[in-house]
Amino acid sequence: MKKVYGLPQSLKRADTHYCPGCGHGIVHRLVTQAIDEFNLRNKTIGVAPVGCAVIAYDYWGIDVSEAAHGRALAVATGIKRCLPGHFVFSYQGDGDLASIGLAETIHTANRGENITCIFINNACYGMTGGQMAPTTLLGQVTATTPAGRNPKNLEGWPLMVSEMLSGLKGVSFAARSSVSCPQKVRQTYKYIKEAFNRQIKKEGFSLVEILSPCPTIWQKNPVEAAKWVEKEMAEVFPLGVIKE
Amino acid sequence: MRTDKKDKHRYHRPSGNQRLLMSGNEAMGEAAVCAGCRFYAGYPITPQNELTAYMAKRMPPKRVFIQAESEVAAINMVFGAAAAGERAMTSSSSPGVSLKQEGISYLAGAELPAVIINVARGGPGLGNIASAQSDYFQSTRGGGHGDYYTPVLAPSSVQEAAELVFLSFDIADFYRTPVLILADAIVGQMMEPVNFDFKKKFTKKIPLKKWALGKGKKNNPNVVKSFFLEEGRLAIHNQHLLSKWEEIKKNEQRYCGYQTKDADFLIVAYGSQARIAQEAVDKLRKEKIKAGLFRPVSLWPYPVRALRQAAKEAGKVFVVEQSLGQMVEDVRLSLPGKKVLFLGKAGGGIPQAGQIIEWLKRNK
Numbered sequence: 001m002k003k004v005y006g007l008p009q010s011l012k013r014a015d016t017h018y019c020p021g022c023g024h025g026i027v028h029r030l031v032t033q034a035i036d037e038f039n040l041r042n043k044t045i046g047v048a049p050v051g052c053a054v055i056a057y058d059y060w061g062i063d064v065s066e067a068a069h070g071r072a073l074a075v076a077t078g079i080k081r082c083l084p085g086h087f088v089f090s091y092q093g094d095g096d097l098a099s100i101g102l103a104e105t106i107h108t109a110n111r112g113e114n115i116t117c118i119f120i121n122n123a124c125y126g127m128t129g130g131q132m133a134p135t136t137l138l139g140q141v142t143a144t145t146p147a148g149r150n151p152k153n154l155e156g157w158p159l160m161v162s163e164m165l166s167g168l169k170g171v172s173f174a175a176r177s178s179v180s181c182p183q184k185v186r187q188t189y190k191y192i193k194e195a196f197n198r199q200i201k202k203e204g205f206s207l208v209e210i211l212s213p214c215p216t217i218w219q220k221n222p223v224e225a226a227k228w229v230e231k232e233m234a235e236v237f238p239l240g241v242i243k244e
Numbered sequence: 245m246r247t248d249k250k251d252k253h254r255y256h257r258p259s260g261n262q263r264l265l266m267s268g269n270e271a272m273g274e275a276a277v278c279a280g281c282r283f284y285a286g287y288p289i290t291p292q293n294e295l296t297a298y299m300a301k302r303m304p305p306k307r308v309f310i311q312a313e314s315e316v317a318a319i320n321m322v323f324g325a326a327a328a329g330e331r332a333m334t335s336s337s338s339p340g341v342s343l344k345q346e347g348i349s350y351l352a353g354a355e356l357p358a359v360i361i362n363v364a365r366g367g368p369g370l371g372n373i374a375s376a377q378s379d380y381f382q383s384t385r386g387g388g389h390g391d392y393y394t395p396v397l398a399p400s401s402v403q404e405a406a407e408l409v410f411l412s413f414d415i416a417d418f419y420r421t422p423v424l425i426l427a428d429a430i431v432g433q434m435m436e437p438v439n440f441d442f443k444k445k446f447t448k449k450i451p452l453k454k455w456a457l458g459k460g461k462k463n464n465p466n467v468v469k470s471f472f473l474e475e476g477r478l479a480i481h482n483q484h485l486l487s488k489w490e491e492i493k494k495n496e497q498r499y500c501g502y503q504t505k506d507a508d509f510l511i512v513a514y515g516s517q518a519r520i521a522q523e524a525v526d527k528l529r530k531e532k533i534k535a536g537l538f539r540p541v542s543l544w545p546y547p548v549r550a551l552r553q554a555a556k557e558a559g560k561v562f563v564v565e566q567s568l569g570q571m572v573e574d575v576r577l578s579l580p581g582k583k584v585l586f587l588g589k590a591g592g593g594i595p596q597a598g599q600i601i602e603w604l605k606r607n608k
Contacts, residue, residue, distance in 0.1 A: 041462065042462065043458070045328075045457045045458060048469075054471060057465075057469070061465055062460070062465050063457045063458060063459075063460040064457075064465065064466075064467050064469075065323075065327045065457055065467075065468040065469070066350075066354065066467075066470060066471055067320065067323070067324075068323075068346055068347065068350050071316065071317070071320035071323075071347070074312070074316070074317040074318075074320035074321050074323075074324065075320050075321070075323050075324035076324060077310070077324060078283065078285070078322060078325035078326070078328065078332070079324040079325070079327060079328045080324075081283065081308040081310065081321075081325065082282065082283055082308065082324070082325045082328035082330045082332075083328050083457070083458050086457075103313055103314055103316075103317065104313070104314075104316075104320070106313075107312075107313035107317065
């Protein structure tokens with residue numbers, strides 16, 4: 001029988017600590033699958049974030065560096081400049097990348113660092129208990145917006161990170177996808193591969209924003225959470241290639 | 245003088261015993277290059293700007309200079325470079341070093357070697373840009389969050405600044421720790437002749453960086469981290485760090501004594517302030533007052549044993565600082581029962597030789 005699917009070599013066999021219905025596991029698999037497909041396992045260095053994916057190195061069978069909250073792209077810059085022949089990517093959530101680390105994000109992109117950034121957008125701070133993220137939707141109830149996020153309370157609007165970065169000349173590729181259904185997962189994989197490709201071709205900064213469910217914080221079951229990504233989040237954050 | 249033809253910017257590098265007139269900031273940059281520093285990231289702040297500018301033009305091909313978007317980014321870039329196994333450095337001045345403390349704590353936790361230069365200025369807050377020694381507490385007590393120390397070296401001349409920077413990369417690599425150079429604005433800004441024909445001062449064999457990123461094995465990848473979530477695991481890591489510091493305390497105490505053997509009155513000062521104190525000692529000796537100077541070079545670990553030895557015969561100990569009294573605490577901790585007096589000025593004030601002499605005479 002022809003084997004059409006298997007566990008990526010770069011993905012460790014480990015028990016997951018992620019909640020049922022969480023998107024991290026899917027994206028971990030997609031990233032490691034792309035590492036395998038490009039035959040990069042021996043020369044890939046990942047930079048793990050602070051957040052639920054802080055121990056991503058327990059799942060990735062590659063060299064990984066930790067980074068302080070928000071500093072993944074600064075750390076990745078140091079690594080990539082010293083090891084330009086290696087493939088370097090950061091894996092960051094919305095609080096990490098779009099809030100505390102926004103300066104590092106913008107400047108790494110603007111320098112045109114030849115780094116790939118996998119950006120998990122779940123519209124909240126997951127690990128710390130569901131506070132408002134820069135990407136939290138209007139009206140979304142969080143631990144710190146108990147009445148729902150409201151611009152009239154000066155809580156701002158969802159931050160469109162990918163659109164914002166697309167205006168920078170150093171950015172080679174930016175796309176947004178989700179992992180809410182198999183079709184979207186496959187689309188996400190295509191974007192990840194394209195982002196990898198840009199780094200391999202030394203074309204500069206590449207970003208894939210992935211809308212990812214967080215059922216625990218959203219207080220939804222996994223199916224409802226996936227539907228919420230498609231119906232609510234994708235309304236605000238349009239899917240597709242933003243810069244190519 | 246020879247010119248390195250390979251260097252696109254052409255720099256002049258002294259050979260043999262040739263001496264160059266350089267500022268402390270530039271000399272520290274050159275020393276880092278000589279030590280094999282392959283990565284430098286910095287952010288503009290006075291009074292250390294000459295160092296960043298020097299690195300920008302001086303970094304040889306295939307080495308990296310980055311003007312970072314912030315102090316925080318600079319130290320985290322250094323984290324990445326150090327994790328990749330390269331000799332890495334950043335420099336700043338007091339307010340900037342406060343911002344870097346997050347990264348320094350992570351470097352210490354992840355056991356990454358790096359060199360951080362602080363050309364200190366006045367504080368708290370924005371303070372001013374004059375010379376100050378008011379970052380002593382921050383430098384010698386860890387500085388960032390968590391249980392940790394970093395070796396701290398304090399130069400008092402341009403030549404010594406260069407030598408200590410050169411040495412600090414070895415200390416950092418051997419112990420896998422960030423090392424802090426605490427220079428003050430006077431040392432950073434003044435120009436003195438300096439030669440880069442360093443005598444090797446660190447003799448221990450530095451192990452290969454098998455732990456670095458890019459050197460992991462397929463089934464045993466390298467992970468650089470300071471995060472230990474499993475119960476009891478962090479306690480083990482903390483104990484491991486503790487034993488490392490004990491080792492550093494044992495091996496890396498550095499100091500310099502001047503006329504201490506028969507000193508009845510021992511002055512203790514470091515950095516640029518020690519130069520001024522030395523002038524005071526000379527003048528006092530001419531007046532037949534047996535003064536001596538003890539100058540700690542390593543501020544952490546503090547040279548406790550040597551200080552005790554130097555202060556043995558002294559009736560009183562006089563501590564002089566460009567601060568309101570920080571190192572004096574270490575002197576008091578080192579010399580229980582000894583009468584320790586303090587003279588300090590902050591905010592850009594510098595205790596002058598005449599003032600030190602007058603103060604010592606009044607209190608002797």
